[in-house]
Amino acid sequence: MNQFLQACRAAIGAAHVLTETHDTAGYLTDQRGRFTGRAVAVLRPADSAEVAAIVKLCDRHRVPLVPQGGNTGLVLGSVPDRQGNAAVLSLKRLNRVRAVDPVNNTMTVEAGCILQHIQQEAAAAGRLFPLSLAAEGSCTIGGNLSTNAGGTGVLRYGNTRELCLGLEVVTAQGEVMSSLRGLRKDNTGYDLRDLFIGAEGTLGVITAAVLKLFPQPRAQVTALAALKTPAQALQLLNLAQSRCGPALTGFELMSDFCLQLVCKHFPDQRLPFAQRHAQYVLLELSDSESEEHARAMFEEVIGNALEQQLIDDAVIASSIAQSKALWQLRENISMAQAHEGKNIKHDISVPISRIAEFIEATDTLVQQASPACRMVTFGHLGDGNLHYNVSPPLGMADTDFIGQQHAINLVVHDSVDRFGGSISAEHGLGALKRDEITRYKSPVELKLMRTIKTALDPHNLMNPGKVI
Amino acid sequence: MNQFLQACRAAIGAAHVLTETHDTAGYLTDQRGRFTGRAVAVLRPADSAEVAAIVKLCDRHRVPLVPQGGNTGLVLGSVPDRQGNAAVLSLKRLNRVRAVDPVNNTMTVEAGCILQHIQQEAAAAGRLFPLSLAAEGSCTIGGNLSTNAGGTGVLRYGNTRELCLGLEVVTAQGEVMSSLRGLRKDNTGYDLRDLFIGAEGTLGVITAAVLKLFPQPRAQVTALAALKTPAQALQLLNLAQSRCGPALTGFELMSDFCLQLVCKHFPDQRLPFAQRHAQYVLLELSDSESEEHARAMFEEVIGNALEQQLIDDAVIASSIAQSKALWQLRENISMAQAHEGKNIKHDISVPISRIAEFIEATDTLVQQASPACRMVTFGHLGDGNLHYNVSPPLGMADTDFIGQQHAINLVVHDSVDRFGGSISAEHGLGALKRDEITRYKSPVELKLMRTIKTALDPHNLMNPGKVI
Numbered sequence: 001m002n003q004f005l006q007a008c009r010a011a012i013g014a015a016h017v018l019t020e021t022h023d024t025a026g027y028l029t030d031q032r033g034r035f036t037g038r039a040v041a042v043l044r045p046a047d048s049a050e051v052a053a054i055v056k057l058c059d060r061h062r063v064p065l066v067p068q069g070g071n072t073g074l075v076l077g078s079v080p081d082r083q084g085n086a087a088v089l090s091l092k093r094l095n096r097v098r099a100v101d102p103v104n105n106t107m108t109v110e111a112g113c114i115l116q117h118i119q120q121e122a123a124a125a126g127r128l129f130p131l132s133l134a135a136e137g138s139c140t141i142g143g144n145l146s147t148n149a150g151g152t153g154v155l156r157y158g159n160t161r162e163l164c165l166g167l168e169v170v171t172a173q174g175e176v177m178s179s180l181r182g183l184r185k186d187n188t189g190y191d192l193r194d195l196f197i198g199a200e201g202t203l204g205v206i207t208a209a210v211l212k213l214f215p216q217p218r219a220q221v222t223a224l225a226a227l228k229t230p231a232q233a234l235q236l237l238n239l240a241q242s243r244c245g246p247a248l249t250g251f252e253l254m255s256d257f258c259l260q261l262v263c264k265h266f267p268d269q270r271l272p273f274a275q276r277h278a279q280y281v282l283l284e285l286s287d288s289e290s291e292e293h294a295r296a297m298f299e300e301v302i303g304n305a306l307e308q309q310l311i312d313d314a315v316i317a318s319s320i321a322q323s324k325a326l327w328q329l330r331e332n333i334s335m336a337q338a339h340e341g342k343n344i345k346h347d348i349s350v351p352i353s354r355i356a357e358f359i360e361a362t363d364t365l366v367q368q369a370s371p372a373c374r375m376v377t378f379g380h381l382g383d384g385n386l387h388y389n390v391s392p393p394l395g396m397a398d399t400d401f402i403g404q405q406h407a408i409n410l411v412v413h414d415s416v417d418r419f420g421g422s423i424s425a426e427h428g429l430g431a432l433k434r435d436e437i438t439r440y441k442s443p444v445e446l447k448l449m450r451t452i453k454t455a456l457d458p459h460n461l462m463n464p465g466k467v468i
Numbered sequence: 469m470n471q472f473l474q475a476c477r478a479a480i481g482a483a484h485v486l487t488e489t490h491d492t493a494g495y496l497t498d499q500r501g502r503f504t505g506r507a508v509a510v511l512r513p514a515d516s517a518e519v520a521a522i523v524k525l526c527d528r529h530r531v532p533l534v535p536q537g538g539n540t541g542l543v544l545g546s547v548p549d550r551q552g553n554a555a556v557l558s559l560k561r562l563n564r565v566r567a568v569d570p571v572n573n574t575m576t577v578e579a580g581c582i583l584q585h586i587q588q589e590a591a592a593a594g595r596l597f598p599l600s601l602a603a604e605g606s607c608t609i610g611g612n613l614s615t616n617a618g619g620t621g622v623l624r625y626g627n628t629r630e631l632c633l634g635l636e637v638v639t640a641q642g643e644v645m646s647s648l649r650g651l652r653k654d655n656t657g658y659d660l661r662d663l664f665i666g667a668e669g670t671l672g673v674i675t676a677a678v679l680k681l682f683p684q685p686r687a688q689v690t691a692l693a694a695l696k697t698p699a700q701a702l703q704l705l706n707l708a709q710s711r712c713g714p715a716l717t718g719f720e721l722m723s724d725f726c727l728q729l730v731c732k733h734f735p736d737q738r739l740p741f742a743q744r745h746a747q748y749v750l751l752e753l754s755d756s757e758s759e760e761h762a763r764a765m766f767e768e769v770i771g772n773a774l775e776q777q778l779i780d781d782a783v784i785a786s787s788i789a790q791s792k793a794l795w796q797l798r799e800n801i802s803m804a805q806a807h808e809g810k811n812i813k814h815d816i817s818v819p820i821s822r823i824a825e826f827i828e829a830t831d832t833l834v835q836q837a838s839p840a841c842r843m844v845t846f847g848h849l850g851d852g853n854l855h856y857n858v859s860p861p862l863g864m865a866d867t868d869f870i871g872q873q874h875a876i877n878l879v880v881h882d883s884v885d886r887f888g889g890s891i892s893a894e895h896g897l898g899a900l901k902r903d904e905i906t907r908y909k910s911p912v913e914l915k916l917m918r919t920i921k922t923a924l925d926p927h928n929l930m931n932p933g934k935v936i
Binding site: 433437 | 569570571572573574615616618622624626627629630639643644645646647649650651652653654655656657658659660662663665666667671683685702706709710711712713714715754755756757765817818819820821822848851852853888889890891892893894895896897901905908909910912913915916917919920921922923924935936
């Protein structure tokens with residue numbers, strides 16, 4: 001191991017080979033503080049050539065490598081296990097924006113760039129980079145790509161996968177694959193790009209990417225609708241999409257209990273309705289014409305929805321401040337739930353047409369498994385993606401509730417499977433769901449995944465113990 | 469071989485194992501009539517189970533298999549070579565629409581469904597399936613997926629890859645991978661879907677797919693702008709995208725010579741301008757509001773473009789018939805060029821920002837290589853994809869000109885490479901560009917492709933001699 005560390009110091013400079021506990025601690029624990037692993041070192045190369053040098057050394061010395069960006073993942077994908085024989089590869093020093101091309105609507109960035117920084121650079125060039133998620137102030141684009149991150153813009157712009165045109169990757173053999181092409185169309189062989197995207201660092205290390213940019217909308221307007229059931233929310237989605245087409249950029253469902261929790265733990269926030277309703281939908285329109293035009297579209301949609309009795313009430317934000325306040329209701333749900341105590345999270349998706357039925361059937365099963373537990377159901381309805389979370393019954397101790405976690409996960413995920421859904425819609429598998437997925441993915445799919453893993457990383461050194 | 473054929477007859481019925489020349493001829497020659505291969509048989513299974521049975525037999529008897537849909541490809545990807553030891557696997561009997569789900573905006577179809585039939589089924593459900601290309605009346609969705617087909621809707625809706633949520637695939641071992649999930653988000657492992665999409669049948673056989681549907685636009689309006697240079701066309705693209713956002717669904721560049729050829733060979737067609745211009749752009753808007761609204765957007769864009777002297781003239785179609793007439797100018801270019809005589813085609817892409825510079829530089833080089841040859845340059849400018857075709861100098865015999873093909877290809881494709889482009893934007897590699905791509909793709913990319921091919925198809929039986 002000393003030989004390996006010596007060679008790493010020679011390759012990237014001694015200052016960037018961290019081995020002291022006070023230097024490495026921040027890299028070894030996941031963001032939610034659930035797991036702390038061990039590592040022989042944290043390595044901080046400066047560029048893709050140094051990443052390649054490190055990977056070659058890992059290959060030669062058979063040292064497992066755990067790539068890490070902002071370490072904001074939720075499935076233990078970016079921290080090492082407890083064996084202590086792996087090295088963490090931090091990509092954070094690869095943080096240059098290599099190029100912005102507003103005419104091609106592309107931007108070439110290194111893996112360690114912070115998502116928010118990329119959004120700002122795009123805006124400075126008069127363009128939109130639409131990926132947006134809670135961790136955007138600290139997550140990196142390399143991590144977003146490796147986990148195919150979702151977020152709130154998927155309805156219109158797709159997942160991170162759809163926002164990437166080309167990649168630079170260091171393979172498990174330490175070779176640099178430079179496919180940083182800014183092309184909308186390129187049918188010259190296998191789609192290597194999408195194989196590395198979402199692979200969570202188990203097939204190679206993404207070091208840079210060409211991202212898609214979009215024209216900035218001239219106006220964004222937000223509305224909140226109050227209604228009775230998820231089934232009505234689905235009908236509202238259909239109505240809004242027919243009328244607004246791609247201008248509908250957000251459609252978030254929140255149950256009454258979610259917003260009760262927000263109002264309890266964030267006393268400054270309040271609902272804009274005189275009375276309570278069972279469900280709420282946050283809608284966002286992005287308009288290339290004008291605010292008046294967006295507002296007129298909203299008024300038409302809401303008017304029709306009231307007429308068809310799909311919704312009981314609605315408000316359209318009349319200012320940017322009001323828009324932000326509405327979005328905060330949505331964004332504070334996770335935090336409010338954390339303030340309320342421990343909870344069991346499920347990041348699931350089902351076909352959009354089956355969401356209402358799924359919620360009803362699964363709520364019943366979860367209540368049977370854990371009577372009086374409280375359902376915190378919200379999410380990206382327009383993508384079929386729910387954060388189907390469960391808080392303990394009032395008065396139950398956190399530890400007792402967490403003891404039920406395995407049983408509740410099984411009930412929820414088995415139900416997801418019956419509805420043709422996914423047990424990880426946007427967070428990935430990491431170490432957390434690696435075993436669980438074998439219950440739901442077909443043997444043929446698992447075999448193909450293993451064949452690919454073995455072919456590209458025969459010594460199983462790239463983020464071992466994750467995904468597969 | 470007799471044993472193999474006997475087993476095939478037992479598996480799918482003797483009527484669907486074609487061996488007589490008059491039965492097989494239509495499957496052995498490519499659409500443009502450039503190449504005729506040989507086969508031991510043409511096999512026509514009825515469903516994915518029968519496809520799996522055939523693939524298992526091929527694996528056991530080591531018979532190479534050439535999957536074929538509508539056989540409309542342009543790169544010799546769906547016809548066998550001349551050795552005569554391969555079987556053609558026609559997917560045309562797998563032609564059922566298995567399900568349409570308008571609320572989930574998805575449709576599950578078998579590989580042999582004709583594209584136009586899928587468009588019609590989507591429309592019958594009040595939805596849009598936006599893939600559209602010249603061969604839509606006879607190409608199949610399995611072929612579209614296997615080649616990641618492009619077409620005229622890419623600017624707004626992406627390539628076929630972006631229109632697919634899930635696949636059913638028969639692997640090279642004859643196992644059925646059933647991943648027909650209609651999910652917008654599913655981050656549970658490697659992206660097997662995108663590995664099979666665009667692989668041209670060399671990794672497995674696509675037998676069914678879940679496709680994305682979209683709300684139907686309320687109005688589509690077409691305009692034709694006349695201008696001087698491709699550089700101005702780029703500026704017009706930027707202007708139109710800023711103003712219209714995703715409502716801009718078509719942006720096609722055509723040089724004056726292209727439209728001269730159309731008017732010569734289709735005397736009924738005429739240009740709607742009093743005088744000739746060097747370049748033309750066909751624009752299409754798809755509006756979720758109304759025809760008046762689309763028309764008003766066009767008027768604003770055209771007004772601004774005239775003011776900024778980006779364009780010299782423009783017409784907006786005032787009826788569906790006029791819209792169709794404008795589109796026919798674009799659609800008839802290939803046919804007009806064929807009527808004019810032999811020509812050398814290049815299906816290339818470069819970054820959109822470099823198109824003008826690419827055309828200028830490459831025109832010069834091509835004229836040096838083949839003085840007085842005539843450039844037939846048109847294509848999907850909004851995607852950076854040009855059909856950069858070359859017709860012989862007036863008076864030169866076709867055979868003399870075709871003798872220059874290799875030299876001209878080299879000049880054009882080397883130039884594409886210098887501009888960071890692709891030598892096959894939307895047609896694929898097939899057998900035609902399989903060797904050529906090794907000049908332009910990096911050794912690391914080629915090695916990764918070969919590693920994947922060998923891992924998934926170790927006996928090289930799936931469409932051998934294509935892609936890699």
